[in-house]
Amino acid sequence: MKTIKLLLFVCTSFLVSCTSRTYEDISEQEVSTSPTYSANIEAVIKTNCTSCHSVGGQFPALTTYAQVKDATQNGNLICRIDQTQACGSVMPRSGAMPRQTIDMIILWQKEGYKN
Numbered sequence: 001m002k003t004i005k006l007l008l009f010v011c012t013s014f015l016v017s018c019t020s021r022t023y024e025d026i027s028e029q030e031v032s033t034s035p036t037y038s039a040n041i042e043a044v045i046k047t048n049c050t051s052c053h054s055v056g057g058q059f060p061a062l063t064t065y066a067q068v069k070d071a072t073q074n075g076n077l078i079c080r081i082d083q084t085q086a087c088g089s090v091m092p093r094s095g096a097m098p099r100q101t102i103d104m105i106i107l108w109q110k111e112g113y114k115n
């Protein structure tokens with residue numbers, strides 16, 4: 001009986017800790033004024049890009065810090081998401097991300113690709 005209670009407790013706290021990541025946490029990430037890859041950029045890329053851009057998928061793969069940095073620094077990632085110049089179809093292909101998300105990636109670049 002004790003084991004079951006303990007198990008229930010462990011399960012419940014696990015569930016609570018999972019559901020406590022609220023919408024606010026996520027939108028906070030998107031508007032960070034000092035974005036880092038691990039805290040902000042990675043989540044945006046995972047949500048919007050890696051379904052196509054992963055190893056063995058579309059070039060460039062965007063699954064690591066180095067790959068995302070390289071595509072931003074040496075590739076045309078910003079141009080593709082921002083569409084202020086003609087450089088090919090918008091990314092993600094389903095339509096541009098919210099302005100604040102694009103600006104955050106541009107800021108990440110300006111601030112030297114903090115990890």
Ligand code: HEC
Pocket residue numbers: 045048049050051052053058059060071075076077078080081088089091092093094
């Ligand atoms: C539905 C699939 C899909 C999604 C999602 C997607 N892409 Fe793409 N991406 C492609 C395809 C296909 C190409 C190659 C054709 C082209 O250049 O338009 C491409 C090309 C690119 C290129 C150009 C590479 C080059 O060398 O010219 C970049 C940069 C890029 N994507 C970045 C992104 C980013 C950043 C995201 C997320 C914000 C994203 N993509 C989301 C399918 C996708």
